[in-house]
Amino acid sequence: xxxxxxxxxxxxxxxxxxxxxxxxxxxxxxxxxxxxxxxxxxxxxxxxxxxxxxxxxxxxxxxxxxxxxxxxxxxxxxxxxxxxxxxxxxxxxxxxxxxxxxxxxxxxxxxxxxxxxxxxxxxxxxxxxxxxxxxxxxxxxxxxxxxxxxxxxxxxxxxxxxxxxxxxxxxxxxxxxxxxxxxxxxxxxxxxxxxxxxxxxxxxxxxxxxxxxxxxxxxxxxxxxxxxxxxxxxxxxxxxxxxxxxxxxxxxxxxxxxxxxxxxxxxxxxxxxxxxxxxxxxxxxxxxxxxxxxxxxxxxxxxxxxxxxxxxxxxxxxxxxxxxxxxxxxxxxxxxxxxxxxxxxxxxxxxxxxxxxxx
Ligand code: KG4
Ligand code: ZN
Numbered sequence: 001x002x003x004x005x006x007x008x009x010x011x012x013x014x015x016x017x018x019x020x021x022x023x024x025x026x027x028x029x030x031x032x033x034x035x036x037x038x039x040x041x042x043x044x045x046x047x048x049x050x051x052x053x054x055x056x057x058x059x060x061x062x063x064x065x066x067x068x069x070x071x072x073x074x075x076x077x078x079x080x081x082x083x084x085x086x087x088x089x090x091x092x093x094x095x096x097x098x099x100x101x102x103x104x105x106x107x108x109x110x111x112x113x114x115x116x117x118x119x120x121x122x123x124x125x126x127x128x129x130x131x132x133x134x135x136x137x138x139x140x141x142x143x144x145x146x147x148x149x150x151x152x153x154x155x156x157x158x159x160x161x162x163x164x165x166x167x168x169x170x171x172x173x174x175x176x177x178x179x180x181x182x183x184x185x186x187x188x189x190x191x192x193x194x195x196x197x198x199x200x201x202x203x204x205x206x207x208x209x210x211x212x213x214x215x216x217x218x219x220x221x222x223x224x225x226x227x228x229x230x231x232x233x234x235x236x237x238x239x240x241x242x243x244x245x246x247x248x249x250x251x252x253x254x255x256x257x258x259x260x261x262x263x264x265x266x267x268x269x270x271x272x273x274x275x276x277x278x279x280x281x282x283x284x285x286x287x288x289x290x291x292x293x294x295x296x297x298x299x300x301x302x303x304x305x306x307x308x309x310x311x312x313x314x315x316x317x318x319x320x321x322x323x324x325x326x327x328x329x330x331x332x333x334x335x336x337x338x339x340x341x342x343x344x345x346x347x348x349x350x351x352x353x354x355x356x357x358x359x
Contacts, residue, residue, distance in 0.1 A: 025089075026338060027096045027121070028331025029082065031114035032106025032134045033160070034058075034065045035324070036077040040089035040096070041331030044339070045143055048089035050321070050328040053077045060200050064190070071109035078117050085327070093125050100334020103131040103344075104354025105161065111350035119346060130334045131344040134325075135162050135356055136172065138291040140336070141322040141329035146289075149316050154285035156276045158300070159292030160186035160201070165230045165279050166356065168289070171336035174357045177279060178230025185268060186294045188234035192241045192264050196257040206261045207297050213258030215266035215299075218244060222271045230279050237267050269300045273307045280313050289316040296320040 023042050030037040034055040040048040055073045059065045086092060101118035103111060115131075122129040139155045151171060157164040163185045165178035183191070186203055193202020198209065220240045223233035241264055248255045280288050288308060294300065295317050308315040322329060351358075 024097050024335065024338070025091060025095055026130075026331040026335045027082070027085070027093075027099045028132075028327040028329070028334055029078075029099065029101040029114045029118050030134075030137070030325055030327040030330045031074045031078065031110050031117075032102045032104070033110060033325055034070050034073075035326070036074045036081050036113075037325065037327035037330075038078075038082040038085035039327035039331045040085055040091060041328060041335055044332055044335035045147065047144055047328045047331075048091070049085045049087075050326055051081050051085045051088065052321075052326055053081050056201065063194060063200050065107070067107045067109055070107055071113060074110055074113035078113055082117070082121075093121060093127075096125070096127060098128040098130050098334065098338045100130045100132050100330050100337070102134045102137060102330050103348055104134065104351035106134055106350075106352060108350050108352045111352065115348060115350050119348065123346070128338065129344045129348060130337050130342055131348050132330045132333045132337065133354055133356060133358070134330075135159070135164070135292075136174070137329040137333045138323075139166070139168060139174075139289065140333035141291060141318040141326070142289040142316050143332050144322055144328060145319060146316050149287065149289065152285070153287035153289055153316075154276070154280050154283060155289050155291055156272065156295075157291045158185045158272065158294035158297075160184060160190065160203075160294075162292065163232050163234070164356065165276065167283060167285065172333070172340065172342075176356055177283065178228070178232065178275065180232040180234060181225060182233050182235040183238060185232070185234055185272070186292065188238045188268065189294065189297075191238050192260070195242055195245060196255075196260050198257075198261075201293075203294060203297065206265055207299065209258050210262040210265045210299060213256065213260070213262030215262040217256065217259035218263040220244075220263055220267035222267050230275055232271065232275065234268065237264060265297070265299050269297070269303045272300060273303045276304065277307050277311055277313070281311065286312070287314045287316065291318070291323070293324045296323040
């Protein structure tokens, strides 16, 4: 007979859950921007619940996120969202092994609500507290639906606030090889959407409208940065869209929003695909994972899928609900931090500009 310990070691090595150990349950909390979210994660990869209370309808009135309103809404919603997450997972706070909370980057007032809540729960229930980097959470969202995905791999992070190419060396270990020099890609989507009269958030609206437009109607610039092949710049393409609109207005020419959306989206996705594939080849990565809100963009997924196929790279991306802000991804990232022994004290604070890999 093979001893249990031996079986367990073999099982862990091959990622098989042996069922003879206690499950690890993490309560994830996310409040860095305009979503108040809580989730319960079992053994790092299984989502028992994922509750998201979105404030989008409220911020739409102002064309973007109003930080003060975001913080106030988080305070109103957070207890209820956590209660729902526990209820749906059929667990209580006593069953939870640790609380993982986003402590940066993000809006300081919004982050503080989640951090204070997590600290209060951990203090009252004597549970370990694990602070999580929001963007590391986005990358970790890929672990939820892809059991075979394990580091090392290349990550392309495309969110409303960040655009990074990273090598995920191990769980929670990142090497940044490229970043945006100006606007994040999601920010460019939102600004271009506003300029053609689409509401907030613009990304999904551009994605939809672009399906009716001609991606080759207008040639928008694709920025290259000398000496930094994996860095990005999206302010040029955003200005080019504004110039195109002004030019049409001055010449009395018709503005075709669907063509602008499709052509802008093509310019952006072409750059993202080109740089990610170049990085994967140069860094010898056979796996590429997309992360962040823009990872749900249909044109980006299709173009990246095609390019990865041609270059024998396996592509991963989360379902749309795990691409945009959620707490399941925070629970997953928190699980791996917890397993490594990361614990935060009561001094944990919101860090609005927290860098990737910082603890
Ligand atoms: O990751 P996320 O939820 O928040 C940040 O951490 O920033 O990303 C939000 C961003 C917004 O800019 C939104 O317009 C963009 O993701 N986004 C999309 C799509 N869905 C969301 N951009 C392009 N196409 C989409 N389908
Ligand atoms: Zn995010």
